[in-house]
Structure formats: C-alpha cells, structure tokens
Amino acid sequence: MGHLEYSEAKKVVVKGLMILGVVTIAEVFVALFGNGHIIHGFYLHKIVFYPVMIGLSLYKAYFIVYEFMHMRYEVKGLAMSVLLPTLLLVWAIIAFFQEGTSWGKRRELIHQKDKETIHETQQPSETGMLDDDRTYQIQ
Amino acid sequence: MATDTALDHHADVQDGNLWDGAKSPFQASYGKLMMWYFLLSDAFTFAGFLISYGALRFSMPTWPVPDFVFKSAPFGVENAPLIFVTFMTFVLIISSVTMVRAVQEGHRENKGGAVFWLLLTIIGGATFLSSQAWEWTNLIGKEGMSVTTNPFSNFNESGKYLSAEELEKAGFQKVETEAHGAAATYFLRPRAADVPENRYFVKADHHGHSMAGEEFAAGNHFLITYNHANHLYEHGAYMAEDGHVKKEEFGPQAFGALFFFITGFHGFHVFSGVVFLTIIAINVAGGLYVKRRNGYEMVEKMGLYWHFVDLVWVFVFLVFYLL
Amino acid sequence: MATAANKSTAPAQHDVDLLIEEYGYDDHFHEHHEGDKYQSNFFTTYIFSQDHKMIARQFLITGMFWAVIGGLMSLVFRLQLGFPEESLAWLKPVLGKWITINADTGLGTLAPEFYYALVTMHGTIIVFFVLTAGLSGTFSNLLIPLQVGARDMASPFLNMLSYWFFFMAGLVMFFSLFLSTGPFAGGWTAYPPLSALPQASSGSAGGMTLWLISLTFFVVSVLLGGVNYITTVLNLRTKGMNMWRLPLTIWAFFVTAVLGLLSFPVLVSGFFLLIFDRTLGTSFFLNEIFVGGQALDHVGGSPILYQHLFWFLGHPEVYIIILPAMGIVSEVLSVHSRKPIFGYKAMVFSILAIGFLSFIVWAHHMFMSGVNPFISNFFVVFTLIIAVPSAVKVFNWITTIYGGNIRFTSAALFGVGFVSMFISGGLTGIFLGNSAIDIQMHDTYFVVAHFHIVMGVAAFFGMFAGVYHWFPKMFGRFMNETMGKVHFWGTMIGAYAIFWPMHYLGMAGVPRRYYRFDNFDTFSHFSAMNQFITVAAILVFAMQIIFIVNFFRSIWFGKKMTSRNPYGANTLEWTTPIDVPHGNWPGKIPAVQRWAYDYGKGGEENVSQIVPLAEGEHDQGH
Incomplete structure (x- = not known):
C-alpha cells in the first residue's frame, strides 16, 4: 500500500493544509473579484467565472479524496470502484439541469400566454389601468 | 465470525493475482471497504440534493447573489461578503487536518497522540456547528429568510x-x-x-x-x-x-428552503461525526483499540467519514456561496 | 463454449467425497450447538440471529407473508374491476368501514378511496417488501457466503440489522393499513401533489407519513445489506474463487447490491424533500395549486423533480428485482439441464451492461408527465439499447437448455417459465420505450400487463425456482414435486390468462387506476374480459396457496435430504454438510479449482468446483 514514513506523512499534512487553504482563499478572492467587490464595477463573465470556480472546487475534492482519505495509497481497483460509479451522475446532472431550464421556459411561456388572453378580452379603461397588477401608469 | 473467514487458513498463499480469492483484492479490511461504499452511497444522497438544487435554480428566472446574502459576520460586522463562511470553511479544513494527524498517530499506536488530535478535531467540528448556528440565526432572525420566505x-x-x-x-x-x-x-x-x-x-x-x-x-x-x-x-x-x-x-422560495435543508443535512453529518468522534476518543483513551491490534482501524474509518463531511462541504460551499 | 477435455483425466464423483473428507468432515457431521457463542439460546438462534442462513430464512418467510397480503389486496380490487355490480358485503368483516352497505338493497360497495389504497399498497408491498427484500434479501443472504466460500457475511451484525430494519419497515406499513383515514392511496410511486399535501386525499395524511417512515427504514435495510453483500463478494471469496469462477447467481446479486447502493440514496433525498414539503410548507415539488377551491401558498417547485428523483431509483429498482431472478435461473437451468451455462462471460457482461444502463434511462417512465421532449429522445435511445444485453441473456438461457438432458423438476420448470415470461414482457417493453408509442400506451393496461409480466411474474418465477432448488439447503428436506408441478402449470397458465388479455385492453386505451369502467360506453364491451381476468387472478392465487402449504409442510414433513449433493451441482454450497452448521464448513473451507459450470465434461455427469484441474485441462471460466 506504500504508506509514507511518519515524518514524511507529517509534512504531507502541513502541505495539505497549505494547499486547501490557498485554494479556498483563491476561490473567495475570485468570487469577490468576479462580482465587483475588489475593483468596483468589474465583473467576470460567467463563461470564465463558473469554470474557474468549479475547477478549483474539483481540485479541492480531488486533494481531499486522494491525500486525506488516502486514496492515492490504496490499490487502484478500490479507487476505481469508488470513483467510477460517480460518473453515473454526469448524465443525471445533464438531464436534470436541462429539465430545470425547460420548466423555467415553460413557466415563462405560460406567463406570456396568460397575458395574451387578458389583452384580447379586456379593453383598457379611461384611466389606462388594467386589472393586471403590473401595469399602472403614473398620471 | 468475520474474523475467522477463509482469509486465515489460506494466508500462506503468496499468489501474484489479488483477485484469486482468499485475500482482499483491494488489500483493505472489510470494515474499511464497507465505510468506503457507505460513503459512496451517502455521496449519492448529497448528489440527489445538489442536483435537485441545480434543477430548481435553473428553472428560476432569478437567483439571489451569494455575496449579497452572506455578508454579515458575528460581532456586528456588516458588508463583509463571504468572510464568515470562509472562516467556517477553514475551521472544517483544519479539523480535517487534525483528523489526518489522529489517524497517523493511530497507525503508530500512539494512544496519547491519537486522543489529543481527536479532541482537536472534535473542537473543530463543534466550532463549525456553532458558526452554522450563528449563521442560521442571523439569516432567520435578522434578514428574515426562512424555508418559505426568501427576501x-x-x-x-x-x-x-x-x-x-x-x-x-x-x-x-x-x-x-x-x-x-x-x-x-x-x-x-x-x-x-x-x-x-x-x-x-x-x-x-x-x-x-x-x-x-x-x-x-x-x-x-x-x-x-x-x-x-x-x-x-x-x-x-x-x-x-x-x-x-x-x-x-x-426571490425564489426554493433558495431559502434548499439552503436550510442542504446545509442542515450537512450540519447533521457534522453533528453525528462529532458524536462518533467523541465515542471513539473515549474508546481510544480506554485502550479498546490496543486490544484489537489493527492499528486503530476504527480511527481510520472515522477519519474517512470526517473527510467525507469536508468533501461535501467543498460542494455545498461551491453551489451556495460561490456560484 | 468448447468442451475440449481429456476424458481419461476427468476425476470421478467419489473423489469429491474424499476431497471433502480431507477438508475435515464427512456426511455424518452433526451440528453441536454448545460452544458456539453466537447461537447460545433460542433468541440468538432464531430471532436475533447473525447467521446468514437464518437471516435468509427470515427474509423469505417475511417476504411470503407480505406476498400473501399484497396478493389478497389485488384480489379485492380485481373483484371490484371484474364484478362492479356484485355485492362485496361479505368482505365487511375484514374491511369494515371501507365497505358501504346500501340499506335498501343490501349491496356492499368498496369505497373508491380504499380501492386506490389497495392498488397503492399492492404495488408498494410487492415491489419493495416481496421482490426486493424477499427475493434479493433471501437469496443474497443464503447464497453469497455459501457460494463464494465464506463462513458468513463480512459483518453478520449489520446483516442482522438489515433484516430488522426491513421488519420495522413492514411493521410500520402494516400499521398504516389500519388507520381510520386508510393507508396512502396515491400510487406506489407517491407522486406529489397527492403525496406532498396532507389534505390532498384521505390517505395523504397519516397514511403517507407512515409510508415515508416505512420506506426510509426499508432503504436503511437495503443499504446495510448492500454494503455487506458487496464487501463479502469482494473480500471473502475462498482460495481460488476468482471473479470468473463465481456462479452467475453471485454476479447477479453483486450487481444488484451495487444498484441498490447507488440508487436508493437518491430516493431518500427525494423522500426528505417530500417530508419538508409536507411538514414545513416548502415548495420543492409544489407549484401554484388549489385544493378544495383554496389557493395554497406554494410556488416555484416542480412535481416533475420528484418524478426524476423517484425514477432515478425506480428504474434501477426494477433491475434490483429482476437481476437476482436472472442469476437464480441461470444457475437452476444449467444444473437441471446438465449443461454448462452457454456464454458465461457474455452473461456476466450483459449483467454489468444492464446494471450500467439502468442508471441512464429513468425518464422513460415519464414521457407523458411533462418531461422535456428533447431530453426524451436520449432516453428512448438508451432504453432501446437495453434490449441488447437482455436478448443476449435470453439467447444464452435457451442455448443452455438446448440439447440438454433436462430434468423437469419444479425448479427447472419455473426457470423455463421465467424465460418465457421475460421474453413476453420484454418485447412489450420495446414498444413502451418508444416515446411516440407511449403517447397512446401510457397509463393503460398495456403498461400494467408489461411490467407485471416482466418484473412481477418473471421475478416471482425466479424466486420460486430458487425456493424449490435451494429448499434442501435451507431446511434439509425437499419440497413435494407433484404439488410443485401443479403449482407451476397453474401459475404459468393462470398468469398468462391474467396478463395477456390486458394488452388488448391497453391497446384499446383502457386506463389503469380506474375504479370502475361500466359507466364508460367505450369500455363497456370489455366487461367480460375483465371478469375473465379476475377469475384467472383468483385461480392463480389459489395456486400460491398450494405453494405455501407445500412450503410449510415440507419444512417439517418433506422428504429428507440424504446426500450432500442431491442435484449433482458444482457450486460450493453443495459441499457443506446436510445440516449446515453456523460457519458453513465444519472443517476448512474448500479451495476452488475450476469454474462453476463443468457439466457433462469429459464424460462425467458433473465436476464439482473443488475438484482440481487435471493435467492439461483448461478451466473454461478463467
């Protein structure tokens, strides 16, 4: 299993603390930087922001599993038997998120259709106000 | 029963192939394997929650910005986006590190060292739970967020x-x-x-x-x-x-409900982890694992669980506080 | 499969006995209870037993209890469907207030809400308690340690807990049957809003709460069992038992356990969200909704989300049901036709392929419930791919028995019956897997016919095959063969008589879950068919009484097992003594030398797995 010597192992612990700490600080920094907290009015585009965040988190997850949970020192088969099944979630994530998007779109569509019927059946009154709670004009 | 299985009387076999039977193909004890597979299934529970979170979030036209929601810290600190949760994350990372040390001391059969680092880990877990309690109190009492209201x-x-x-x-x-x-x-x-x-x-x-x-x-x-x-x-x-x-x-109702539910479920894992750590620390101090002569394997299995709690937090932190 | 063996080198049967004696015991071994601290008294031997064989028997008998309850429920609602005009007043003593008796005519009618409760409970009980716990729980427990050559499960204690969690799940569910508002009545899938709003229907309040508690216990049981089965198969195989020498039963139980381990947690996450919706007023699964003219506060959730979470379990669940049956049938057919299983590796790979595919096809249960049609396309394709490994398995079963020296025992008959049912039900699955055809077929009796044949009847047949085959291993006696054959032919013909006509009902559009059809003109000409189905269902249930009588009678009065290996089977469980002791082998655990399917090799009837390979002989499994 190739366990490390005690003194080496202690070093790995310190190294692990440093790496996880630095990555966490980096994550928070990117979050604040990307949302305009550090340079006022500057925002990172989502195409950059999301992958950076997800990448850093996946690195943290990798580090915890491989170093702290000793997966690196286990037989490869054990690592695969635990890690490969999580790939089943990839399709679940794609399908669920696609579904979520489509619920949102459908809700939006229903909203629009609801408005259409109101326009057909009700004429605006003289004050220009509808019974729809969104359309009041200031006189 | 499991201790006197086929493994004992075929232990002399020195076959190159690990899969030939009478030995663990993964060179791990059954207890450790069971812990790994339990954690795998628990990972799927959390995956179920987080994927539901994603689906609901994708279905909403708007979603609260985390650095606006989580910007308070104890002792009257306002407008400090994500600072308190960064502190919480560090507490959990440090408790993970102390857990690694406890496992290492266990391997060395160093009772005093194992108890010391286990106690530090318990303190870390308790600190995290207290921080979470403050965060919830702040969000519910001051900001008015609840499972049905998202301001x-x-x-x-x-x-x-x-x-x-x-x-x-x-x-x-x-x-x-x-x-x-x-x-x-x-x-x-x-x-x-x-x-x-x-x-x-x-x-x-x-x-x-x-x-x-x-x-x-x-x-x-x-x-x-x-x-x-x-x-x-x-x-x-x-x-x-x-x-x-x-x-x-x-804002979308689901935000508050999902936040309290998922962080609560994670907090429950931390809580049960603290309880088990306490039991194990008492057992270590009482010399139970010395008798078993398996290198404090129970401490190692508990370590796996504790790191898993940290691992889940990486993703909870990602989806609720960073994205 | 080549049978290239040297005739002169194949060992004879008596060598096996000599080999077993070398491992430290002979046929005259008798178990001595004293000295075994795990089985010191009645409670630790029969109730809180940690012996996998006792736990298997506990699972089996509990499963049979639930099968009777679930079966009787189906008879009550079949009576309602077949004979809606007849009086059910005679059921009043059992069902109490759920039968209303008309004061003038004396006609007793079944309460419609209780009809739904019966349908729901029938599904829940049969799917989870009978075909998951009763099938996989029984045979995984019995066979995994015996066939891989282990003294017991990796953790006998967790194994015991697994049974008792299942028992508690059953207890809670049983209790829910007696609630004044009735058990849950929203379908075994428990879709919101019926399951999420306590005020939605009579069973949605207390009944649903108990349903959720019960199934949460059940999931705990499955997970405890699952980690145990997986670890035992991986870690505790005896010397020489590499993965390619495992009997197909073990492969099937192994993959079943993996499926359970990965899919049930996702169901739990759905359940927890549902509990929140019910108790704290959250809106994970609820959008704007009116109940009884009252607008509720819920907003922004999606009932389809629950359906996704449910079927992410639900589809692997149907393989959790069918895979153990497949494994049992593979073993039984090979043993009783005295031929090696055809295409052993293809069988293993198709089990693995089915296991993998089961996780990416779940939304084919939801084509018509509002899932995005774009994503449906992918689910159709993945679903239809499952036909390939399934067809490989069917082909291999048929070629296994082809040209075999078949012994028509009850076990073998049920094995063949399983293959027949699996083909019939599997073919209609290809229809339903197409989203375009599903538009017409969904929620009709076509679906009912499909899944009852392919995972209801077929799984039961696998279970029966296993019970008849391994009854001697469980109880040391044989079941009565005549009663077994009556049971088989009655069930086989009866099951087709029930479910074959349902295809026609379904194609005509008769919807499932309806209380009565006689007020729809469109369906009125099916009343004779519905009566026929009901009569057939009653007959099939009567056949199961024969089985139960046979089962319990044989435990005490069956023909005694006189030899260690009555079927001439090769697997390790038949090297244990007739009275299998706690720890399975009184001496050393035998080492395995060859794969499990050397039948008819080198002129020998069968060659046990513990017989060493002869000089120059090639092991076919490895």
Missing part, C-alpha cells in the same frame, strides 16, 4: 424607488394600520382589495432609512424591506423605466 432577489428591470407622495399621486390609497403593536403604512392600488399581496410599501433599508428616489439597474440584488418594529416583510414600490408602478418580488 433576497435580483431586479429584472431598471427603475427607481417611489416615495409616499409619488404613490399617492399615482392614485394609490394610503392605509395606516397597526401590525404586531406597531404602526405600518402601506398603499393600495385603486379598487384593490386590502389583502397582503396587494400592499405596496415605501422601500426602506435595514436601518429604516427611506430609499425613495434611489435608482437601480436590472440585475442589481435587493433585500425586501424588513420592518423591525412590526415584523413584516414588505414589498417596496418602485417605478420601472417605462413609467409603470410595480412592487418588488420576493
């Missing part, structure tokens, strides 16, 4: 908050009433029934200062007016760029 959202369009005079000028009817023993003033649109959904309030910030006349752009985050005096979550009135009078909308 945080984004504006869909640009506009400007209205004052009481502007509302009256627009034909809105002023109503003064008493709520929870304090005076509340709100406005009703013409011909509207006096029910909570129809009430428009003048927007005020946390300290009660009127925000009338303040302009905002689409995408800016907002917090629903919260009146400390009468404990009402109030829809502030604003005028959109096209001149329509509208009221702020609550």
Whole structure:
C-alpha cells in the first residue's frame, strides 16, 4: 500500500493544509473579484467565472479524496470502484439541469400566454389601468 | 465470525493475482471497504440534493447573489461578503487536518497522540456547528429568510424607488394600520382589495432609512424591506423605466428552503461525526483499540467519514456561496 | 463454449467425497450447538440471529407473508374491476368501514378511496417488501457466503440489522393499513401533489407519513445489506474463487447490491424533500395549486423533480428485482439441464451492461408527465439499447437448455417459465420505450400487463425456482414435486390468462387506476374480459396457496435430504454438510479449482468446483 514514513506523512499534512487553504482563499478572492467587490464595477463573465470556480472546487475534492482519505495509497481497483460509479451522475446532472431550464421556459411561456388572453378580452379603461397588477401608469 | 473467514487458513498463499480469492483484492479490511461504499452511497444522497438544487435554480428566472446574502459576520460586522463562511470553511479544513494527524498517530499506536488530535478535531467540528448556528440565526432572525420566505432577489428591470407622495399621486390609497403593536403604512392600488399581496410599501433599508428616489439597474440584488418594529416583510414600490408602478418580488422560495435543508443535512453529518468522534476518543483513551491490534482501524474509518463531511462541504460551499 | 477435455483425466464423483473428507468432515457431521457463542439460546438462534442462513430464512418467510397480503389486496380490487355490480358485503368483516352497505338493497360497495389504497399498497408491498427484500434479501443472504466460500457475511451484525430494519419497515406499513383515514392511496410511486399535501386525499395524511417512515427504514435495510453483500463478494471469496469462477447467481446479486447502493440514496433525498414539503410548507415539488377551491401558498417547485428523483431509483429498482431472478435461473437451468451455462462471460457482461444502463434511462417512465421532449429522445435511445444485453441473456438461457438432458423438476420448470415470461414482457417493453408509442400506451393496461409480466411474474418465477432448488439447503428436506408441478402449470397458465388479455385492453386505451369502467360506453364491451381476468387472478392465487402449504409442510414433513449433493451441482454450497452448521464448513473451507459450470465434461455427469484441474485441462471460466 506504500504508506509514507511518519515524518514524511507529517509534512504531507502541513502541505495539505497549505494547499486547501490557498485554494479556498483563491476561490473567495475570485468570487469577490468576479462580482465587483475588489475593483468596483468589474465583473467576470460567467463563461470564465463558473469554470474557474468549479475547477478549483474539483481540485479541492480531488486533494481531499486522494491525500486525506488516502486514496492515492490504496490499490487502484478500490479507487476505481469508488470513483467510477460517480460518473453515473454526469448524465443525471445533464438531464436534470436541462429539465430545470425547460420548466423555467415553460413557466415563462405560460406567463406570456396568460397575458395574451387578458389583452384580447379586456379593453383598457379611461384611466389606462388594467386589472393586471403590473401595469399602472403614473398620471 | 468475520474474523475467522477463509482469509486465515489460506494466508500462506503468496499468489501474484489479488483477485484469486482468499485475500482482499483491494488489500483493505472489510470494515474499511464497507465505510468506503457507505460513503459512496451517502455521496449519492448529497448528489440527489445538489442536483435537485441545480434543477430548481435553473428553472428560476432569478437567483439571489451569494455575496449579497452572506455578508454579515458575528460581532456586528456588516458588508463583509463571504468572510464568515470562509472562516467556517477553514475551521472544517483544519479539523480535517487534525483528523489526518489522529489517524497517523493511530497507525503508530500512539494512544496519547491519537486522543489529543481527536479532541482537536472534535473542537473543530463543534466550532463549525456553532458558526452554522450563528449563521442560521442571523439569516432567520435578522434578514428574515426562512424555508418559505426568501427576501433576497435580483431586479429584472431598471427603475427607481417611489416615495409616499409619488404613490399617492399615482392614485394609490394610503392605509395606516397597526401590525404586531406597531404602526405600518402601506398603499393600495385603486379598487384593490386590502389583502397582503396587494400592499405596496415605501422601500426602506435595514436601518429604516427611506430609499425613495434611489435608482437601480436590472440585475442589481435587493433585500425586501424588513420592518423591525412590526415584523413584516414588505414589498417596496418602485417605478420601472417605462413609467409603470410595480412592487418588488420576493426571490425564489426554493433558495431559502434548499439552503436550510442542504446545509442542515450537512450540519447533521457534522453533528453525528462529532458524536462518533467523541465515542471513539473515549474508546481510544480506554485502550479498546490496543486490544484489537489493527492499528486503530476504527480511527481510520472515522477519519474517512470526517473527510467525507469536508468533501461535501467543498460542494455545498461551491453551489451556495460561490456560484 | 468448447468442451475440449481429456476424458481419461476427468476425476470421478467419489473423489469429491474424499476431497471433502480431507477438508475435515464427512456426511455424518452433526451440528453441536454448545460452544458456539453466537447461537447460545433460542433468541440468538432464531430471532436475533447473525447467521446468514437464518437471516435468509427470515427474509423469505417475511417476504411470503407480505406476498400473501399484497396478493389478497389485488384480489379485492380485481373483484371490484371484474364484478362492479356484485355485492362485496361479505368482505365487511375484514374491511369494515371501507365497505358501504346500501340499506335498501343490501349491496356492499368498496369505497373508491380504499380501492386506490389497495392498488397503492399492492404495488408498494410487492415491489419493495416481496421482490426486493424477499427475493434479493433471501437469496443474497443464503447464497453469497455459501457460494463464494465464506463462513458468513463480512459483518453478520449489520446483516442482522438489515433484516430488522426491513421488519420495522413492514411493521410500520402494516400499521398504516389500519388507520381510520386508510393507508396512502396515491400510487406506489407517491407522486406529489397527492403525496406532498396532507389534505390532498384521505390517505395523504397519516397514511403517507407512515409510508415515508416505512420506506426510509426499508432503504436503511437495503443499504446495510448492500454494503455487506458487496464487501463479502469482494473480500471473502475462498482460495481460488476468482471473479470468473463465481456462479452467475453471485454476479447477479453483486450487481444488484451495487444498484441498490447507488440508487436508493437518491430516493431518500427525494423522500426528505417530500417530508419538508409536507411538514414545513416548502415548495420543492409544489407549484401554484388549489385544493378544495383554496389557493395554497406554494410556488416555484416542480412535481416533475420528484418524478426524476423517484425514477432515478425506480428504474434501477426494477433491475434490483429482476437481476437476482436472472442469476437464480441461470444457475437452476444449467444444473437441471446438465449443461454448462452457454456464454458465461457474455452473461456476466450483459449483467454489468444492464446494471450500467439502468442508471441512464429513468425518464422513460415519464414521457407523458411533462418531461422535456428533447431530453426524451436520449432516453428512448438508451432504453432501446437495453434490449441488447437482455436478448443476449435470453439467447444464452435457451442455448443452455438446448440439447440438454433436462430434468423437469419444479425448479427447472419455473426457470423455463421465467424465460418465457421475460421474453413476453420484454418485447412489450420495446414498444413502451418508444416515446411516440407511449403517447397512446401510457397509463393503460398495456403498461400494467408489461411490467407485471416482466418484473412481477418473471421475478416471482425466479424466486420460486430458487425456493424449490435451494429448499434442501435451507431446511434439509425437499419440497413435494407433484404439488410443485401443479403449482407451476397453474401459475404459468393462470398468469398468462391474467396478463395477456390486458394488452388488448391497453391497446384499446383502457386506463389503469380506474375504479370502475361500466359507466364508460367505450369500455363497456370489455366487461367480460375483465371478469375473465379476475377469475384467472383468483385461480392463480389459489395456486400460491398450494405453494405455501407445500412450503410449510415440507419444512417439517418433506422428504429428507440424504446426500450432500442431491442435484449433482458444482457450486460450493453443495459441499457443506446436510445440516449446515453456523460457519458453513465444519472443517476448512474448500479451495476452488475450476469454474462453476463443468457439466457433462469429459464424460462425467458433473465436476464439482473443488475438484482440481487435471493435467492439461483448461478451466473454461478463467
């Protein structure tokens, strides 16, 4: 299993603390930087922001599993038997998120259709106000 | 029973192939394997929650911005986005590190060292739980977020908050009433029934200062007016760029529910971890694992669980606080 | 499969006995209870037993209890469907207030809400308690340690807990049957809003709460069992038992356990969200909704989300049901036709392929419930791919028995019956897997016919095959063969008589879950068919009484097992003594030398797995 010597192992612990700490600080920094907290009015585009965040988190997850949970020192088969099944979630994530998007779109569509019927059946009154709670004009 | 399995009397076999039977193909004890596979299934439970979170979030037109929601810290610190949760994350990372040390001392059969590092880990877990308790208290008590109310959202369009005079000028009817023993003033649109959904309030910030006349752009985050005096979550009135009078909308309900549910479920894991760590620390101190002569394997298995709790937090931290 | 063996080198049967004696015991071994601290008294031997064989028997008998309850429920609602005009007043003593008796005519009618409760409970009980716990729980427990050559499960204690969690799940569910508002009545899938709003229907309040508690216990049981089965198969195989020498039963139980381990947690996350919706007023699964003219506060959730979470379990669940049956049938067919299983590796790979595919096809249960049609396309394709490994398995079963020296025992008959049912039900699955055809077929009796044949009847047949085959291993006696054959032919013909006509009902559009059809003109000409189905269902249930009588009678009065290996089977469980002791082998655990399917090799009837390979002989499994 190739366990490390005690003194080496202690070093790995310190190294692990440093790496996880630095990555966490980096994550928070990117979050604040990307949302305009550090340079006022500057925002990172989502195409950059999301992958950076997800990448850093996946690195943290990798580090915890491989170093702290000793997966690196286990037989490869054990690592695969635990890690490969999580790939089943990839399709679940794609399908669920696609579904979520489509619920949102459908809700939006229903909203629009609801408005259409109101326009057909009700004429605006003289004050220009509808019974729809969104359309009041200031006189 | 499991100790005197096929493994014992075939132990002399030195076959190169690990899969030939009479030995563990993964060179791990059954207990460790069971812990790994339990954690795998627990990972799927969390995956179920987090994927549901994603699906619901993708179905919403807006979603609260985390660095606006989580910007308070204890001792009266305001406007410090994500600072407190970074502290919580560090607490969990450090407790993970101390757990690694406990496992290492266990391997060396060093009882005192194992107990010491286990106690530090317990303290770390308890600190995390306390921090979470403060965070929940703040969100529920001060910000008014609950499993059914989410006062945080984004504006869909640009506009400007209205004052009481502007509302009256627009034909809105002023109503003064008493709520929870304090005076509340709100406005009703013409011909509207006096029910909570129809009430428009003048927007005020946390300290009660009127925000009338303040302009905002689409995408800016907002917090629903919260009146400390009468404990009402109030829809502030604003005028959109096209001149329509509208009221702020609550953010998606799912945000609060998912936040409390998933962080709560994670917190429950931390809590049970602390309980088990305490039991194991007592057992280590009592010398139980010395008798078993398996290198404090129980400490190692507990370590796997504790790191898993940290691992889940990486993703909870990602989806709730960073994205 | 080549049978290239050297005739002169194949060992004879008596060598096996010599080999077993070398491992430290002979046929005359008798178990001595004293000295075994795990089985020191009645409670630790029969109730809180940690012996996998006792736990298997506990699972089996509990499963049979639930099968009777679930079966009787189906008879009551079949009576309602077949004979809606007849009086059910005679059921009043059992069902109490759920039968209303008309004061003038004396006609007793079944309460419609209780009809739904019966349908729901029938599904829940049969799917989870009978075909998951009763099938996989029984045979995984019995066979995994015996066939891989282990003294017991990796953790006998967790194994015991697994049974008792299942028992508690059953207890809670049983209790829910007696609630004044009735058990849950929203379908075994428990879709919101019926399951999420306590005020939605009579069973949605207390009944649903108990349903959720019960199934949460059940999931705990499955997970405890699952980690145990997986670890035992991986870690505790005896010397020489590499993965390619495992009998197909073990492969099937192994993959079943993996499926359970990965899919049930997702169901739990759905359940927890549902509990929140029910108790704290959250809106994970609820959007704007009116109940009784009253608008509720819920906003923004999606009932389809629950359906996704449910079927992410639900589809692997149907393989959790069918895979153990497949494994059992593979073993039984090979043993009783005295031929090696055809295409052993293809069988293993198709089990693995089915296991993998089961996780990416779940939304084919939801084509018509509002899932996005774009994503449906992918689910159709993945679903139809499952036909390939399934067809490989069917082909291999048929070629296994082809040209075999078949012994028509009850076990073998049920094995063949399983293959027949699996083909019939599998073919209709290809229809339903197409989203375009599903528009017409969904929620009709076509679906009912499909899944009852393919995972109801077929799984039961696998279970029966296993019970008849391994009854001697469980109880040391044989079941009565005549009664077994009556049971088989009655069930086989009866099951087709029930479910074959349902295809026609379904194609005509008769919807499932309806209380009665006689007020729909469109369906009125099916009343004779519905009566026929009901009569067939009663007959099939009567056949199961024969089985139960046979089962319990044989435990005490069956023909005694006189030799260690009555079927001439090769697997390790037949090297244990007739009275299998706690720890399975009184001496050393035998080492395995060859794969499990050397039948008819080198002129020998069968060659046990513990017989060493002869000089120059090639092991076919490895």
